[in-house]
Amino acid sequence: MLKKPFLMIPGPTNVPERVLQAMHRPLINHRGPEYEVMFQRISLDIRKIFQTKQPVLIYPAAGTGMMEAAIVNILSPGDKVLALSIGVFGNRLAEIAEKFGAKVEKLEFAWGHQADPALVAQKLAEDKNHEIKAVLMTHNETSTGVTNDIQALAAACSGHPALRVVDAVSSLGAVELKMDEWHLDVVFTGAQKALMLPPGLGFLALSEKAWQAQAASTMPKYYWDAALLKKSLVKWQNPYTPPVTLLFGLAESLTMIEEEGLSAVFHRHQLIGEAVRAAMEALGLGLFADKAGASDTVTSVLVPEGFDVKKIQQHMRDVYGIVLAGGQKQLENKIFRIGHLGYITPSDVLLTISALELTLAALGKEGLQGKGVKAAQDVFLAELSKQ
Ligand SMILES: Cc1ncc(COP(=O)(O)O)c(C=O)c1O
Numbered sequence: 001m002l003k004k005p006f007l008m009i010p011g012p013t014n015v016p017e018r019v020l021q022a023m024h025r026p027l028i029n030h031r032g033p034e035y036e037v038m039f040q041r042i043s044l045d046i047r048k049i050f051q052t053k054q055p056v057l058i059y060p061a062a063g064t065g066m067m068e069a070a071i072v073n074i075l076s077p078g079d080k081v082l083a084l085s086i087g088v089f090g091n092r093l094a095e096i097a098e099k100f101g102a103k104v105e106k107l108e109f110a111w112g113h114q115a116d117p118a119l120v121a122q123k124l125a126e127d128k129n130h131e132i133k134a135v136l137m138t139h140n141e142t143s144t145g146v147t148n149d150i151q152a153l154a155a156a157c158s159g160h161p162a163l164r165v166v167d168a169v170s171s172l173g174a175v176e177l178k179m180d181e182w183h184l185d186v187v188f189t190g191a192q193k194a195l196m197l198p199p200g201l202g203f204l205a206l207s208e209k210a211w212q213a214q215a216a217s218t219m220p221k222y223y224w225d226a227a228l229l230k231k232s233l234v235k236w237q238n239p240y241t242p243p244v245t246l247l248f249g250l251a252e253s254l255t256m257i258e259e260e261g262l263s264a265v266f267h268r269h270q271l272i273g274e275a276v277r278a279a280m281e282a283l284g285l286g287l288f289a290d291k292a293g294a295s296d297t298v299t300s301v302l303v304p305e306g307f308d309v310k311k312i313q314q315h316m317r318d319v320y321g322i323v324l325a326g327g328q329k330q331l332e333n334k335i336f337r338i339g340h341l342g343y344i345t346p347s348d349v350l351l352t353i354s355a356l357e358l359t360l361a362a363l364g365k366e367g368l369q370g371k372g373v374k375a376a377q378d379v380f381l382a383e384l385s386k387q
Contacts, residue, residue: 003321008352010142010170010298010325010339012192012199015249019196022252023245030242038251040236045254049172049195049262050187050205052179057229058250060243061202063169063190067093068100069204069224070165070186076218077101079133082123082162084115084153088143088328093136093167100219105132111144111331112300114293117156124160133213134163134186140171143328145300145337146293147175154182163210169193172203173257174269174297174341185210191246194265194297196253196342200246269296271383272340272349275376279353282375283360283368288335297341300327302334304365309336312359319362320355346380 007014028034046056059065075081080103083094098104107123109115115137124132135157140147154164163185168177173194179187184207191201206214206226214226228239257265273296280287286302289295303309309326313336316322325337340349353372360368
């Protein structure tokens with residue numbers, strides 16, 4: 001049967017037709033005037049999504065590149081850092097810092113839960129000599145489907161000079177994050193999540209304090225050197241060849257976000273997150289993430305007893321064209337993840353839940369048809385009645 005391929009994974013996400021069309025054009029000279037006009041507009045508009053007045057640097061990179069860029073730009077070998085981890089990506093950032101010679105103290109929290117700001121405050125209070133140079137945190141832990149309270153974590157750092165470094169790869173542009181107002185020092189993200197683009201662009205912003213640390217940092221860097229990008233940005237240029245095609249796409253996706261309005265984008269993600277969670281509960285499927293931090297960009301669902309997660313994914317993909325993500329590391333075979341960020345609408349969610357009900361029925365869990373869909377519909381109806 002004909003299927004439409006559809007990504008319900010937490011990145012790469014579905015790219016809107018408008019963005020695809022915008023990229024479908026001949027290249028321009030990246031040292032020419034047309035490019036400079038476009039790059040200026042993009043560079044200014046992306047600051048609105050970071051909610052910062054600082055320059056946002058755009059690298060040709062995956063999210064992991066931005067993790068490395070964040071570390072090598074602000075630290076020197078031997079610097080002590082406090083790395084908060086609630087899952088795979090918190091661990092990865094800690095590992096990168098360690099590889100580049102930082103002394104990493106890890107503060108790990110149970111997977112499925114948020115990091116506890118009180119414990120962070122306590123650790124920093126114990127650091128009387130201010131040896132800790134940075135606190136590393138993940139805004140949205142994609143592997144567990146948990147969103148940290150970054151505002152509270154940043155507040156827990158107040159009174160200590162450590163830089164607050166935030167991985168916002170699977171949250172920025174979908175979940176509120178106020179870089180300047182919350183006093184965040186380093187924030188980074190990638191293109192292939194809420195920004196509705198194909199993979200290949202990384203975004204990094206530093207506060208004034210982080211720029212001072214950048215000037216003093218001695219970790220080795222060339223490609224990631226933020227000072228190089230900042231210098232070129234004054235002329236709306238890049239120090240090396242930019243992925244011009246992806247930037248055409250970015251210009252269009254930023255227009256789409258502006259048309260919808262950033263707060264409306266956040267609200268859409270909240271509503272959809274709520275609908276997905278309500279549907280899973282109505283289907284009797286357990287949610288892995290603690291309610292307090294349940295992510296509005298990805299929902300982690302416990303695999304029902306006796307079910308093979310790969311069979312669920314396979315049936316969804318082969319019969320309905322819908323791609324779900326599995327669990328990572330110790331969550332492999334224990335959860336599947338429904339990504340719902342970026343170019344995602346209530347209709348997409350209703351379709352996915354309906355297909356999941358049919359998949360569960362086909363694999364032996366009968367009698368659920370319509371239950372999850374109704375729970376999600378109720379969330380959307382309640383929203384309509386407010387308008
Ligand atoms: C929170 C988070 N950080 C970092 C990354 C790494 O991004 P990439 O896969 O583009 O290297 C991801 C990817 O899913 C992520 O979700």
